[in-house]
Amino acid sequence: MRLIRNSNNYGYFFILPFFILFFVFSLYPIIYTFILSLNEYDGMADKVYVGFKNYKTLIGDHYFWMSIKSTWRIWLVNIIPQVGVALWLAAVFTFNRIKGQAFFRAFFYLPNLVTAASIALLFNVLLDWQNGVINQALYGLGLVTEKINWLRMPSASQNWVAFIQFWMWYGQTTILLLAGMSAIPTSYYEAAIADGANKTKIFFFITLPLLRPTMIYVIITSMIGGMQIFDIPMVLTDGRGAPEYSLNTMVIYLYNQAFTYNNMGFASAIAYGIFMLIAVFSFIVYFMIQRKEDN
Amino acid sequence: MKKLWALVVALLLVAVAVGCGKKQQSTKLSIWAFTDELKKVVDDFKAANEGIDVSFSIIPSEEFRTKIRPVLRSGSGAPDVFLxxxxxxxxxxxxGMWMDLTKNYPDMVKQYEDQAPPYVVDLGRDENGHVVAMSWQACPGGFFxxxxxAKNVFGTDDPKAVGELISTPEKFLDAARTLKSKNVKMLTGFSDYQWIPFYGRKAGWVDSNNxxxxxxxxxxxxxLAKTLRKEGLTAKVDQWSPGWFGNMAKKEVFGYLLPTWxxxxxxxKNAGDTAGDWAVTRGPASYSWGGTWLxxxxxxxxxxxxxxxxxxxxVDADYQEAYTREVGDFMSNLNVDAKMAKEEGDPFLGGQNHYQFFMEEAKNITPGLETKxxxxINGMYIDAIRNYIEDKMTKEEAIADMKGKVKNAFPEINVD
Structure with missing residues (x-):
């Protein structure tokens, strides 16, 4: 009896470091952010309590709604081709014997190893209006008659950010889907082949449905990451969402309100707004995919 | 026993004296800057004060305030000097985080006020008119x-004559058209011109009633920006981009609106083979650009x-003179500048003495236009102009968009 009680106490001791770190670096900031969101605070003068005023402002703030729209658009333009290409590559690797498979897997993963800010900086130079390599190439090959000012065009800017995200993450997604595909028991495929199913049918009726748990994971983690996109749009243009707020993603908006304009209270309300939105979107996506499974 | 007491008292006195001594003679100075200009000054300072250590941190300008605010607010790890x-x-x-120098070091401030252009001094005054920050430089601008x-297109390279050709915005555009007919662009980009309207204004972005x-x-x-863009009078390259620097060494762009620094x-640093081929004159108006206060x-x-x-x-005139002789900066101490103005000109400028030019310009700067x-707001304003010249918005829409941004960023500003 004594022994059991003792071991329980030791248990608390061992989990203590986690809780200390959690309280100091997670729980305290979360609570403090909420307190800040009820105040007006510029980081210098004393806080002024304003109740839920910042939340009311947030709900009526069209810049915030625009930032949600931009964030979603960038994520959707990235995730759809990303999952498509990753599925295709994973299927190619799973169902075919390809020489140097390990090399290709590493190769596809490579862009993910470079810091996002460096990639954004690189693209900033590539996409330069007059001197960028992309414009020089297009113009030199006679594909365009006038150089394109990519980073001053809202849609093009969003698409480029989505492309960079796609390029950085498709390798990671491929590897996750590969793992999911190789976990599917071969007996299912054997049975399908015995029943006369062709490759396409096997893919759509066996592989895809059984891949659903992996897909849920890939899409939800990508969405959470996508909703918090910051570094690439931050470095690619002026860091304030130019051109015309197209790159003013939710977190860029939060950052600028907090650290550029010093509206700490309002920025904290944005942080809670983003948290709520991501939670709601995650549930919606989860149930959408989950419900299909039930059917 | 008495001896013992005497010893204790003596020891205590020594300890107090050592303690005070420590307070009076610091050995480590900490400085936060956003420019590496000060590296040389820090080295000079260390050389002049043996045995001291200087911790010198550089934080990029756009992040400087974000980084220093919490440090100053908490007081822990705050630098002794910041820019x-x-x-x-x-x-x-x-x-209100800078020390009131007028109150604490009146002699130093008096000397500074006597020798620096008033607009430079004013930028470092607090709401009581006390000096809290000083600058070692003044930054009037010109057209390089x-x-x-100039000789090929206008038949003269004389700064006065060229200055006359671009002395108003209209003349500036005409000169740009003439240059274009000879396949030369007036400027690299329209935003190079922004400081001229900035200092041509009667008041700053925000008045006393916010x-x-x-x-x-x-x-x-x-x-003007639209004309520059539509008629192809600039190279359409943004300030500080690689192309902007690159054009300095080429003969495709005529000039740059830049200040002393x-x-x-x-x-x-970017002129390449064009060294010696440059000159400086006044553009359509006198202006100032930049400057660092400490x-x-x-x-x-x-x-x-x-x-x-x-x-x-x-403040120290001897050091300022030595500094400008080495670096070429235009100093806030006008006595030093006057001395330099009497000397030979800079071979880089074909022998022109830029101190003479900038001394005249420093007198013409409109004070009091800067706001916090x-x-x-400058960034939002240039963005509004971009939206207009790229035909994304009408002028009214661009201004309304700018106003919306101002209100969103600074709710305390009243926007009609």
């Missing part, structure tokens, strides 16, 4: 151009060293 750039020096002054192009004010001169720039920190943290640990440092750089919002 402010013209676009946000008024913001830092408003925080390539002499060979109302947003957009001066008619700032509105005129919309049309632009000569030695920007043009000279002040002492109000609770500085090494206050003694901090004062010594600020005094050396911003400049860094951000």
């Amino acid at each position: 402010g750039e013209v676009a946000w020096v008024r913001d830092i002054v408003s925080w 151009y390539k002499r060979s192009i 109302n947003l004010y957009i001066d008619p001169v700032a509105m005129d720039f919309f049309e 632009g000569l030695h920190y920007v043009i000279k 002040g002492i943290y109000k609770n500085a640990e090494a206050e003694d060293l901090a004062v010594k440092f600020v005094n050396m750089l911003a 919002y400049d860094q951000d």
